[in-house]
Amino acid sequence: MAALSDNLLIVTIMSYVVAMLLHAAEYSFGGRGVIAKAAAAPARELVGAGGPPVVEESPYAAPPAPAAPRRRINAELIGRAAAVVTAVGALAHVGTIATRALAAGRVPWGNMYEYVLAVTLLGVAVWLVTLWRNPQVRHLGLFVMLVEVLLVGVAGMVLYTPVGPLVPALDSYWFVVHIGAVATSSSLFLVGGAASAMYLVRSGYDAGKRGFLYAFGARLANAEAVERLSFRLHAFAFPIWTFGVTAGAIWAEAAWGRYWGWDPKEVWAFISWVVYAAYLHARATPSVKRSVTAWIAVLGFVTMLMNLFGVNIFFTGLHSYGGLD
Amino acid sequence: MSTDVDAPVETGRAGPPSGRTPRFVVAALVAARNAWRQLTSMRTALVLLFLLAVAAIPGSILPQYSVNREAVDRYRAAHPDLAPVLAKLWGFEVYSSPWFAAIYLLLFTSLIGCITPRLAEHARALRTPPPDAPRRLERLPHSAELAVADESAARAALKGWRTVRREQPDGTVTLAAEKGYLKEAGNLLFHSSLLVILVGVGIGAQWGWHANRLVVTGPDQAFCNTLQQYDDYGLGPQVGPGDLADFCLELTGFKADFRENGSPISFEATTQVTDAHGRDLGSRTFAVNHPLRLDGANVYLLGHGYAPVLRYTDAKGVTQQTVVPFPFTDATLTSQGVAMFPDANGGAKDAQLGFDGLYLPTRDKAPYAVSDFPLERSPVLVLTAYRGDLGLDAGITGSVYELDQRQIETGRLKRFGDAKLLRKGETWTLPDGSRLEFVGTRQWITVSIRHDPGEQIVLVGVILLLVGLPLSLYGRRRRVWLKLRPDGTAQAGGLPRTEYPGFEDEFASLVERWRR
Numbered sequence: 001m002a003a004l005s006d007n008l009l010i011v012t013i014m015s016y017v018v019a020m021l022l023h024a025a026e027y028s029f030g031g032r033g034v035i036a037k038a039a040a041a042p043a044r045e046l047v048g049a050g051g052p053p054v055v056e057e058s059p060y061a062a063p064p065a066p067a068a069p070r071r072r073i074n075a076e077l078i079g080r081a082a083a084v085v086t087a088v089g090a091l092a093h094v095g096t097i098a099t100r101a102l103a104a105g106r107v108p109w110g111n112m113y114e115y116v117l118a119v120t121l122l123g124v125a126v127w128l129v130t131l132w133r134n135p136q137v138r139h140l141g142l143f144v145m146l147v148e149v150l151l152v153g154v155a156g157m158v159l160y161t162p163v164g165p166l167v168p169a170l171d172s173y174w175f176v177v178h179i180g181a182v183a184t185s186s187s188l189f190l191v192g193g194a195a196s197a198m199y200l201v202r203s204g205y206d207a208g209k210r211g212f213l214y215a216f217g218a219r220l221a222n223a224e225a226v227e228r229l230s231f232r233l234h235a236f237a238f239p240i241w242t243f244g245v246t247a248g249a250i251w252a253e254a255a256w257g258r259y260w261g262w263d264p265k266e267v268w269a270f271i272s273w274v275v276y277a278a279y280l281h282a283r284a285t286p287s288v289k290r291s292v293t294a295w296i297a298v299l300g301f302v303t304m305l306m307n308l309f310g311v312n313i314f315f316t317g318l319h320s321y322g323g324l325d
Numbered sequence: 326m327s328t329d330v331d332a333p334v335e336t337g338r339a340g341p342p343s344g345r346t347p348r349f350v351v352a353a354l355v356a357a358r359n360a361w362r363q364l365t366s367m368r369t370a371l372v373l374l375f376l377l378a379v380a381a382i383p384g385s386i387l388p389q390y391s392v393n394r395e396a397v398d399r400y401r402a403a404h405p406d407l408a409p410v411l412a413k414l415w416g417f418e419v420y421s422s423p424w425f426a427a428i429y430l431l432l433f434t435s436l437i438g439c440i441t442p443r444l445a446e447h448a449r450a451l452r453t454p455p456p457d458a459p460r461r462l463e464r465l466p467h468s469a470e471l472a473v474a475d476e477s478a479a480r481a482a483l484k485g486w487r488t489v490r491r492e493q494p495d496g497t498v499t500l501a502a503e504k505g506y507l508k509e510a511g512n513l514l515f516h517s518s519l520l521v522i523l524v525g526v527g528i529g530a531q532w533g534w535h536a537n538r539l540v541v542t543g544p545d546q547a548f549c550n551t552l553q554q555y556d557d558y559g560l561g562p563q564v565g566p567g568d569l570a571d572f573c574l575e576l577t578g579f580k581a582d583f584r585e586n587g588s589p590i591s592f593e594a595t596t597q598v599t600d601a602h603g604r605d606l607g608s609r610t611f612a613v614n615h616p617l618r619l620d621g622a623n624v625y626l627l628g629h630g631y632a633p634v635l636r637y638t639d640a641k642g643v644t645q646q647t648v649v650p651f652p653f654t655d656a657t658l659t660s661q662g663v664a665m666f667p668d669a670n671g672g673a674k675d676a677q678l679g680f681d682g683l684y685l686p687t688r689d690k691a692p693y694a695v696s697d698f699p700l701e702r703s704p705v706l707v708l709t710a711y712r713g714d715l716g717l718d719a720g721i722t723g724s725v726y727e728l729d730q731r732q733i734e735t736g737r738l739k740r741f742g743d744a745k746l747l748r749k750g751e752t753w754t755l756p757d758g759s760r761l762e763f764v765g766t767r768q769w770i771t772v773s774i775r776h777d778p779g780e781q782i783v784l785v786g787v788i789l790l791l792v793g794l795p796l797s798l799y800g801r802r803r804r805v806w807l808k809l810r811p812d813g814t815a816q817a818g819g820l821p822r823t824e825y826p827g828f829e830d831e832f833a834s835l836v837e838r839w840r841r
């Protein structure tokens with residue numbers, strides 16, 4: 001079982017890499033970006049049905065070079081393929097975690113390796129649901145998959161831990177509740193953060209920036225839609241994160257006798273919480289620019305990453321996850 | 326309030342100075358009012374939130390007294406130049422520093438200034454019925470023309486809405502309905518709960534205390550909850566030594582379970598407890614994640630190890646017995662410690678006895694340096710004897726876990742015979758004919774004993790917070806109106822007061838029900 005889990009991990013990473021490359025290919029082959037496609041939605045229907053591309057209805061498609069329509073079909077297909085490969089990767093990902101849970105005979109988030117696998121799986125799940133409900137944001141996939149490949153890759157190569165039992169300190173209901181909530185909210189923050197990053201690129205492009213990265217902006221989804229999506233993901237995640245931190249505090253009270261002790265992990269959980277509270281405030285203040293709000297969201301995710309990697313690796317605290325022994 | 330905060334702050338020029346109030350008083354009042362507006366603005370809240378996040382960072386990088394005192398001492402020793410400067414800036418106690426407090430106190434002042442007027446406002450809104458329909462409903466973001474047969478059916482569709490019925494002189498009836506008051510209520514609850522938490526944390530800091538202790542099994546090692554009994558402790562400013570709950574505790578047993586690979590499965594301590602009122606509570610167990618909850622304090626299990634029991638009979642035939650907890654150095658409980666007999670040989674300064682010991686709970690082949698398993702399967706004790714002046718009464722309190730190296734270096738304490746390996750029950754005869762018997766071992770545990778009277782308040786605060794937060798984030802305030810004209814036709818209108826995409830569907834389904 002443990003070996004199967006390790007093999008499935010490789011399938012997972014490979015799928016995510018392929019999905020990422022497909023999303024990247026979609027950028028390079030794509031016609032005039034998602035705005036154009038969204039505007040040309042009826043046309044797209046016809047393309048999907050296999051008929052000749054009807055691009056005349058699109059206000060953006062006015063002077064099509066003879067080859068452009070063909071290339072756009074490719075981009076569309078490539079984009080869909082990316083979503084399918086992502087789903088395949090997610091299945092392998094589920095398999096990786098499930099077989100590991102079976103091998104260990106317990107919940108599969110007992111160390112950093114397993115935790116990162118859980119967060120990234122939830123992240124992909126959040127992403128697929130988002131994609132299902134808002135197909136027009138598919139280009140966000142490149143950002144999400146990039147983060148996924150990096151995180152799953154780091155999990156497999158740096159954090160890998162052989163299957164083992166839980167240490168007594170982790171043997172608690174609160175452990176299940178706490179890590180479950182924190183992992184769920186982290187995955188929502190992951191996709192929300194990616195959406196904010198995408199918003200920054202797109203809105204930067206709209207504002208006339210053309211430098212590195214901003215050039216991609218042309219191919220990205222409508223800035224306002226992505227921004228709203230990002231807000232909804234954050235607003236959904238924040239109470240779950242708050243609950244997760246609270247559950248951690250209750251558990252800490254039972255385990256160490258204090259609900260809050262400013263251990264480095266607790267410090268960074270606090271920092272993330274405050275930054276996300278600032279995000280919600282900024283979002284609700286009309287005079288704060290949306291790009292500033294988006295930067296706060298990206299910063300929030302950076303603090304989450306800091307807690308996950310920085311604190312576990314650089315600082316030693318009470319948390320049994322800590323260290324890479 | 327998010328809207329009026331962003332209005333420009335008034336300048337210092339007040340209107341025409343009134344006859345009696347001196348000009349500078351007016352100016353001061355205006356300045357104060359502006360400062361208050363500035364402080365309670367959403368922007369200030371944002372800035373303070375950021376400051377709070379940034380201010381929390383150094384405490385995760387620098388070692389903190391409240392987290393790990395020894396780590397601070399090590400850091401200070403390693404950075405003799407930088408450490409004093411950092412200490413002056415409260416770098417080792419960031420979370421109780423004045424600058425950290427300044428930030429959160431300002432933030433909470435801003436919070437109070439922000440929510441008080443909103444509380445009043447919301448209370449007023451709750452008492453005010455939804456306003457009458459605007460004259461031209463078709464100008465609202467959502468509106469529809471329809472035919473409604475029956476007013477009471479129309480009202481039934483508004484179940485759950487706060488509805489007001491008004492009749493116009495021409496016989497037109499308007500229904501004005503509003504929903505989603507819980508959004509603002511949740512927001513206020515959420516922000517107020519932050520204050521509850523702050524109060525709880527403050528009470529805990531002022532009236533709480535904690536202490537740490539090592540306890541060995543056995544009635545002779547029982548202790549009562551007084552400061553003299555503790556290796557280290559911390560009392561809140563409002564706590565005196567007499568305020569500790571007086572219970573007594575004896576460790577009667579300790580059980581640890583390990584897998585074959587040496588990883589722990591469970592730890593459980595059994596104790597005999599007498600509570601603050603002298604009542605015998607009988608045998609109570611506690612474990613990691615399951616503290617012993619007593620009236621006035623909780624006892625937490627932190628660590629455990631072995632304490633060899635040694636009996637020394639000096640050359641004159643005088644016997645002393647001692648139980649010495651050995652700290653462990655690794656996960657298989659390789660343990661190291663010392664046994665000292667300062668009263669040996671009549672207490673003569675040059676004839677005291679000390680033993681340096683290495684205890685291995687499981688080891689049956691050389692080299693006898695590390696234990697193979699944390700449980701006692703074939704325990705051995707390796708001892709080295711020293712004779713001479715232990716240096717105990719030189720006024721310096723030495724470590725109880727190692728011999729005074731200076732005494733050994735200066736030759737006042739000398740190696741006495743060869744090192745010896747002992748199993749339980751074995752006796753070692755030293756060169757002077759004295760004997761040391763390895764009687765057996767006992768278990769020891771380290772416990773943390775804590776009392777935090779603010780804990781329950783914080784918990785209540787957090788629960789309120791968790792209730793208020795989703796209400797605030799997901800609540801939607803909206804109004805609808807239905808104008809029933811005498812001729813049976815009607816007009817409906819809807820206004821979402823917080824933007825949300827689902828209102829269109831909600832309004833459409835309402836209209837649908839009214840139609841029927």
Ligand code: HEM
Pocket residue numbers: 274276277280281284326327365366367368370432433435436437439440512516519794797798
């Ligand atoms: C102690 C620090 C504070 C924290 C952790 C905090 C946290 C939050 C959070 C998480 C929200 C989002 C909930 C929602 O959108 O309904 C929120 C909303 C809000 N906060 Fe705070 N807050 C703090 C202080 C303040 C202060 C000082 C003010 C006043 C200046 C304030 C005014 C508001 C307002 C008006 C909203 C509603 C925004 C909206 O229209 O949705 N908060 N706060």
